[in-house]
Amino acid sequence: MTDGREQPVVLAADDDDDVLELVTFRLERSGYTVLQAHDGEEAWTLARAELPDLAVLDVMMPKLDGFELTRRIRADEATRRIPIILLTARAQDPDVQQGFDAGADDYLRKPFSPQELRARVQAILGRR
Amino acid sequence: MSTLESALVFYSHAAFVYYVAFNAIYLVLMVLASLETGEEVHRRTYLGLDEAFRSPLTPGISVLVPAFNEAAVIVPSVRSLLSLHYPRHEVIVVSDGSTDGTVAALAQAFDLVATPVAARDTLATAAVRATYLSRRYHNLVVVDKDNGGRSDALNAALCIARHPYVCVIDADSLLEEDSLLKVAKPVLDAPDLLVATGGTIRVANGCRVDHGRVVEVRLPTNRLAKMQVLEYLRAFLDSRTGWSRLNALGIISGAFGLFHRPLVELVGGYWTETVGEDFELTLRLHRHLRERDEPYRIAFVADPACWTEVPESFGALARQRRRWQRGAWEGMWRHRRMMFNPRFGAVGLLAMPYFLVFEFLSPVFALGGLIVTALLFALGVLTATYFIGFIAVSIGLGILLSLAAVTIEEFGYQRYRRRGEVAQLVGYAIVEGFGFHQLHNVWRLMGCVDLLRGTTGWGAQQRRGFETEAEPVPGALDPALTRSRDPEPAPDAGPGGPRPAPRAGGGG
Amino acid sequence: MNWVVLVGAALLVANTALVAVIAAQSWYGVRRLRGHDELVARLRRPAVEMVDGDPPAEPPPLARNEARVFAELLARYSRQVRGGPQERIVAYCEAHGLVDQELRRLESRRAWRRARAAFTLGDFGARRAVPALVRHLDDRSAEVRAAACRSLGNLGAVDAVPAVIDARVAARVPGAVAKLALLDIGPAAVAVLITLADDEEPLVRAAVVQLVGLLGGAADAAAIQGRLSDPAAPVRVATATALGRLGAREARDDLVTALADRVPGVRTAAAEALGGIGGRQAVDALLPLARTDEFEPARAAAEAVARADPALVVRAAEAPDAGPHLREAAGRVAL
Numbered sequence: 001m002t003d004g005r006e007q008p009v010v011l012a013a014d015d016d017d018d019v020l021e022l023v024t025f026r027l028e029r030s031g032y033t034v035l036q037a038h039d040g041e042e043a044w045t046l047a048r049a050e051l052p053d054l055a056v057l058d059v060m061m062p063k064l065d066g067f068e069l070t071r072r073i074r075a076d077e078a079t080r081r082i083p084i085i086l087l088t089a090r091a092q093d094p095d096v097q098q099g100f101d102a103g104a105d106d107y108l109r110k111p112f113s114p115q116e117l118r119a120r121v122q123a124i125l126g127r128r
Numbered sequence: 129m130s131t132l133e134s135a136l137v138f139y140s141h142a143a144f145v146y147y148v149a150f151n152a153i154y155l156v157l158m159v160l161a162s163l164e165t166g167e168e169v170h171r172r173t174y175l176g177l178d179e180a181f182r183s184p185l186t187p188g189i190s191v192l193v194p195a196f197n198e199a200a201v202i203v204p205s206v207r208s209l210l211s212l213h214y215p216r217h218e219v220i221v222v223s224d225g226s227t228d229g230t231v232a233a234l235a236q237a238f239d240l241v242a243t244p245v246a247a248r249d250t251l252a253t254a255a256v257r258a259t260y261l262s263r264r265y266h267n268l269v270v271v272d273k274d275n276g277g278r279s280d281a282l283n284a285a286l287c288i289a290r291h292p293y294v295c296v297i298d299a300d301s302l303l304e305e306d307s308l309l310k311v312a313k314p315v316l317d318a319p320d321l322l323v324a325t326g327g328t329i330r331v332a333n334g335c336r337v338d339h340g341r342v343v344e345v346r347l348p349t350n351r352l353a354k355m356q357v358l359e360y361l362r363a364f365l366d367s368r369t370g371w372s373r374l375n376a377l378g379i380i381s382g383a384f385g386l387f388h389r390p391l392v393e394l395v396g397g398y399w400t401e402t403v404g405e406d407f408e409l410t411l412r413l414h415r416h417l418r419e420r421d422e423p424y425r426i427a428f429v430a431d432p433a434c435w436t437e438v439p440e441s442f443g444a445l446a447r448q449r450r451r452w453q454r455g456a457w458e459g460m461w462r463h464r465r466m467m468f469n470p471r472f473g474a475v476g477l478l479a480m481p482y483f484l485v486f487e488f489l490s491p492v493f494a495l496g497g498l499i500v501t502a503l504l505f506a507l508g509v510l511t512a513t514y515f516i517g518f519i520a521v522s523i524g525l526g527i528l529l530s531l532a533a534v535t536i537e538e539f540g541y542q543r544y545r546r547r548g549e550v551a552q553l554v555g556y557a558i559v560e561g562f563g564f565h566q567l568h569n570v571w572r573l574m575g576c577v578d579l580l581r582g583t584t585g586w587g588a589q590q591r592r593g594f595e596t597e598a599e600p601v602p603g604a605l606d607p608a609l610t611r612s613r614d615p616e617p618a619p620d621a622g623p624g625g626p627r628p629a630p631r632a633g634g635g636g
Numbered sequence: 637m638n639w640v641v642l643v644g645a646a647l648l649v650a651n652t653a654l655v656a657v658i659a660a661q662s663w664y665g666v667r668r669l670r671g672h673d674e675l676v677a678r679l680r681r682p683a684v685e686m687v688d689g690d691p692p693a694e695p696p697p698l699a700r701n702e703a704r705v706f707a708e709l710l711a712r713y714s715r716q717v718r719g720g721p722q723e724r725i726v727a728y729c730e731a732h733g734l735v736d737q738e739l740r741r742l743e744s745r746r747a748w749r750r751a752r753a754a755f756t757l758g759d760f761g762a763r764r765a766v767p768a769l770v771r772h773l774d775d776r777s778a779e780v781r782a783a784a785c786r787s788l789g790n791l792g793a794v795d796a797v798p799a800v801i802d803a804r805v806a807a808r809v810p811g812a813v814a815k816l817a818l819l820d821i822g823p824a825a826v827a828v829l830i831t832l833a834d835d836e837e838p839l840v841r842a843a844v845v846q847l848v849g850l851l852g853g854a855a856d857a858a859a860i861q862g863r864l865s866d867p868a869a870p871v872r873v874a875t876a877t878a879l880g881r882l883g884a885r886e887a888r889d890d891l892v893t894a895l896a897d898r899v900p901g902v903r904t905a906a907a908e909a910l911g912g913i914g915g916r917q918a919v920d921a922l923l924p925l926a927r928t929d930e931f932e933p934a935r936a937a938a939e940a941v942a943r944a945d946p947a948l949v950v951r952a953a954e955a956p957d958a959g960p961h962l963r964e965a966a967g968r969v970a971l
Contacts, residue, residue: 017680018712022721025684041339062305063339065211068264089182090215098266110182113719114688170748174755174783176813178715183816184850243967246960248931263971290935317782317810517640524647531654538661542669550662554655 007033008125009050013043013069014058014087019110023056023087026114027121040064044072047079054125056117059088059099067102074103083124087112133509136500140510143497144518150486150494151525157370158532161430164369165540168430177309180316181215187316188216188291189308190389194281195221195299197228202299203237208340209297210265214308218267220285221299225275231260234270238262245269247287251397253280259288278382279398279405286389286397294389296406301383302332302342302435310432311386324387324413324426326380329364330543331357332435342435347549350440355564358556360438362533365430372428376474378414378483380426382406384434391416399462404455411463414475430540446571453575456488491576495569498522523561530557675705683709686728687721707734711759726761735762742768747777754780758787766793773803785809789817794824801832805840818847826852830859838868845871849878857884864890869899876902880909888913892921895937903933911940919944923952927959938965 010032014020017038024034035050037043041063047055055073059066066086073079083105088095091109099107106120180186191209195202202221209219223230234240240260247256254276262268273284282296293315295308307327315322334348348354364381371377380387382405392398395416398405410426417424439445460467460483467484469476498518505515534553537543544550682695683706698706707729714725729735738760741753754772757765765787772784785803788796797818804814818825829844829851845860861884863875876894879887891913894906907925910918918940925937938961942949946969952958953966 016716018709019716021680021684022688022713022716025681026688029688029690060211060213062208062211062341071264089178091182092184092215111716111718111722114717114721115719167748170752171779174751174779176755176782176786179786179816180812183812183819185812185815185819185846241967241971243971244960244963245967246931246935246964261968261971266968266971316812319811513640517643520640520644520647524644524651528647528651528654531651531658534658535654535661538658538665542662542665545666545669550658554658 007031008053009033009035010121011035011037011043011046011050011052011055011057011082013037013040013055013061013066015039015061016058019058019087022114023117026118027056030118030122032121040066040069043069047073047082048076051078052082054083054085054121056085056087056121057104059086059090059095067098070099070102070104085117085120085124087117133504136504137509140497140501140504140518143493143501144521146485146493146497147518147522147525150490151521151529153482153486154367154529155525155532157367158529158536160370160373161366162532162536164373165430165536169540172431175310175313177306177313180309180313181213183215186215186312187293187319188218189214189293189295189312189386190285190289190291191217191219191295191297191308192282192285192289193219193221193297193299194224194278194285195226195230196224196275196278196281197226197230198299199226199228199230199233202230203233204340205299205302206234206238206268206340209303210268211305212303212308213305214312216291217295217308218269218290219265220269220271220288222271222273222281222285224273224278224281225254226272231270231272235260238268238270239264240270245271245288247284248393249287250393251283251287253284253287256284277400279400279402282405283397283400286393289389292389293386294392295384295386296382297385297434298383298436300437302337302340303384304342304433304435307384307432307434308386311384311429314427314429315386315388318425321423321425322427323391323417323424324380324385324410325429326368326377326386326427327384327429327432327434328368329360329381329383330433330435331360331438333437333440335435337435345543346546347544347552348440352442352445353438353440354552355556355560356438356445358530358533358553358560359564361537361553362530366533366536368428369430371479372426374474374478375425376479377410377426377428378475378479379407379410380428383436384432387413402455402458402462403451404459407455408459408462411459411466411475411480414472415463415466418472418475446574449568449571450575450578453488453572454579456483457576457579460484460488488572488576491569491573494522495566495573498566523565526561526565527558530560533557672705675702676709679706679709682706683713686710687713687717687724692724703732711756714759714761722761726763729760729762735760735765738762739765739768742772747775747780750775751777751779751783754783754787758783758790761791763791763793766791766796769793770796770799773799773808778808781809782813785813785817789820792821792824794821797821797825797828801828801840804843805837811843815843815847819850823851823853826856830856833860833863838866838871841866841868842870842874845874845878849874849881852878852882854882854884857882857887861887861890864894869897869902872897872899872902873905876905876909880905880912883912885913885915888915888918892918895921895925900930900933903929904936907933907936907940911936911943914944919948923962926952926962926965927957934959934961935964938962941965942969 010027012020012023012034015038020036024036027034035046035052037046040061043057044064057066057069066088070084073082073084085106085108086099086104087108087110089110096107105124108117206219206221221234240262242258243261245259254274256271256273258272260270269288271284286294311325311327314325331348331353332342333350333353334346335342336344347357368377395412399408402408413426439448460480466472466476467480501510501515501518504510534557538550679702685693686695695706710725714722738753738757741749744750754769757769769784769788773781775781785800788800800814800817803809804811826848829847832840832844835841845863848856848860857879860875860878863871866872876891879891891906891910895903897903907922910922922937922941926934926941929937942965949962950966950969953962
């Protein structure tokens with residue numbers, strides 16, 4: 001995480017444009033800079049290049065799913081401290097468990113409340 | 129007129145009638161397909177796929193991937209299968225004695241660890257050498273077994289599958305993200321009735337593929353492949369949609385089919401003695417359920433697509449069609465009791481006779497008839513009027529059907545949107561009857577010759593035919609007596625000798 | 637000569653007509669799609685502004701085709717969001733007569749129009765459509781009934797619970813659709829469901845129990861625990877599964893008893909439930925099943941032991957008579 005940025009940077013990854021739009025809008029309005037990714041590979045590239053302050057990831061994405069992406073982020077020295085919120089329709093208990101096992105910090109189910117997402121982002125980033 | 133001449137003229141007349149009948153039937157199928165497609169287009173707005181995805185009650189699906197020497201494509205293929213949009217599924221890859229490092233490629237890409245995996249002993253298969261689980265993907269199982277053919281590999285996968293439904297595909301098939309959900313939807317809505325569904329097979333040649341997904345649909349550049357695009361639209365999309373509407377779907381393609389697993393095990397799994405295992409299994413399912421008067425439905429779902437590479441050379445295509453011809457015969461012969469038998473409803477009275485007369489015997493009437501007619505016209509025996517009429521009902525009607533297929537594609541799916549692609553399809557629709565169709569029949573004829581020639585095969589076929597006429601496949605056990613078994617060498621099921629896993633085939 | 641001319645001409649006409657139709661549809665279709673995509677791209681931001689802006693911003697006046705796409709975007713967004721944004725979508729749709737429009741379409745003669753309207757009403761969050769949707773649980777088209785049921789779930793229509801259950805029992809809507817609707821309606825449906833726990837029809841009892849397991853809280857376990865000795869096997873299976881989902885420790889003894897049920901499906905469900913509930917007594921009862929029972933119950937038992945006590949399953953797998961399931965479960969634990 002780099003200091004000296006005016007606004008915290010959030011990486012948002014989802015292959016569904018609707019969700020990406022909603023997430024980006026809410027977070028931008030709440031004072032964050034949002035980087036968008038449409039699939040897991042793109043998200044991984046951005047994560048490594050930009051080292052965002054937080055990542056909001058969908059699970060069901062092409063090329064690299066959210067769980068695997070989370071594992072990669074946790075495994076890489078440069079990115080492993082990035083907090084991760086998984087935002088997904090895949091919300092059965094085994095899925096939630098798998099998410100936390102992979103290293104996610106929080107798990108938000110779809111349909112989601114944008115305000116709740118913002119609150120959780122703020123909570124995590126506020127702690128740091 | 130000499131007797132020979134009269135006979136030939138009669139032959140020509142018979143072929144004429146044949147063409148009229150064939151095209152009339154196909155026209156009916158096309159009309160049914162149009163109706164179904166129209167309904168399906170509307171249905172998309174209220175299908176409820178999201179609901180099916182997020183429901184905790186949606187049953188799991190085991191995706192079965194038989195693979196023989198697929199090291200080049202298996203990793204991206206499996207990766208894309210693992211990320212299919214479906215709430216609960218597992219992927220079981222069975223390497224059927226691959227010699228090109230298929231298993232090693234998988235082991236490296238998915239961090240596999242050799243772990244014992246329990247298997248039901250309902251179906252006997254060739255020996256399983258090892259089973260692997262992935263450290264990273266808890267829903268991936270890889271089986272390394274001795275070569276036994278595609279059917280054998282599928283049977284091995286069936287014995288391991290944990291979910292109540294299995295989706296059978298080819299190792300190089302490319303499913304779309306929601307293909308699984310869409311092909312399962314009718315089953316989810318009527319689990320007591322729907323026992324199997326099949327999806328559309330589309331031609332992947334020319335498409336842009338990324339990480340095991342088709343990201344841009346394009347017509348192939350190869351002309352044979354382009355011709356097959358058209359053919360698949362007519363035969364694998366519209367024809368099957370039509371048959372499905374009559375509840376007489378004779379084949380669910382092995383490249384993309386969903387089955388109720390316990391039922392498949394109950395009827396004995398896949399038959400290892402045929403190259404058309406998908407066709408034969410579908411017939412066997414119909415037979416089993418109709419013999420027991422159980423209400424059921426086997427449906428074709430037109431929207432979900434599976435993209436597959438088609439042969440681009442005459443040689444490879446010929447081999448494929450010859451194999452399909454053999455597979456068609458093997459399936460029909462095994463279940464010849466169903467042919468023309470009212471006990472088997474629309475399958476026995478419509479679908480199977482159709483396969484026999486209009487697909488299997490098509491070289492006799494279509495090709496032979498055409499040649500004889502042309503000959504007789506050239507010799508002045510038949511009038512020009514008649515000859516033109518013959519061409520009209522054979523080629524002319526054929527063009528109409530192929531154009532109808534393109535029409536349905538444009539109204540229902542519109543997969544080909546680039547400039548000039550649809551125009552090309554129209555062109556191929558017109559040209560198909562002037563060479564490709566005849567060539568296809570030549571290959572079918574060669575397939576028949578193959579059948580006759582493999583004299584031991586033919587002889588053995590006859591013997592096996594009589595023996596197994598009555599009851600299902602050797603190797604099936606009463607499920608009530610099922611006991612688990614360790615993955616140890618199973619008693620040998622099929623005849624000796626390795627066989628390369630044949631690709632999905634069956635009538636089209 | 638005549639018939640050939642006729643047939644030939646007819647074919648020529650038919651084929652040419654088809655080519656023309658193909659050309660028209662292909663050209664027009666692509667244009668329509670592109671036009672649609674452009675509209676979506678243009679209206680995305682205004683739609684989100686309206687849905688989630690601070691403060692929510694009314695979109696500029698929209699032309700007819702724009703309004704259609706805007707409504708479509710709202711319906712799509714509505715499927716992704718809860719809370720304030722969803723309420724705003726409802727308000728907008730009401731204010732602009734979209735709900736009335738769909739209610740009218742719900743009475744259309746065409747089944748697909750009715751089905752689409754029923755579906756859209758759920759997306760719009762239009763609570764006042766509930767009575768109309770309940771009526772259409774009786775529609776003559778199966779797809780309309782299913783769409784209406786789904787939308788009642790989306791709308792959280794607690795009052796419609798009896799009607800939905802009725803529709804399911806009469807097999808007018810698919811089980812999957814009805815159950816999900818009840819799940820969507822949520823815990824409020826549990827009270828109504830529990831009254832049906834004694835219904836004479838075993839499939840009804842089984843469905844009730846299943847839904848209570850998914851919706852209910854710990855307190856509801858007591859209400860269904862008795863169903864473990866129901867005469868119908870599907871009910872016993874559903875009860876065991878539900879008790880597992882509810883984490884009902886007090887049912888442990890009964891579940892252990894159910895491990896000896898003569899129906900393998902019941903044993904499987906009981907084993908799965910005990911895997912989550914755990915406890916020494918449970919594990920002791922599960923191990924013999926894992927070694928010697930039929931495939932499904934044995935596997936469930938092995939996995940249950942692995943869940944309840946991973947160290948134990950690894951040890952148990954080393955025994956010579958452990959059987960394939962314990963070995964697989966131990967292998968998975970080691971991953």
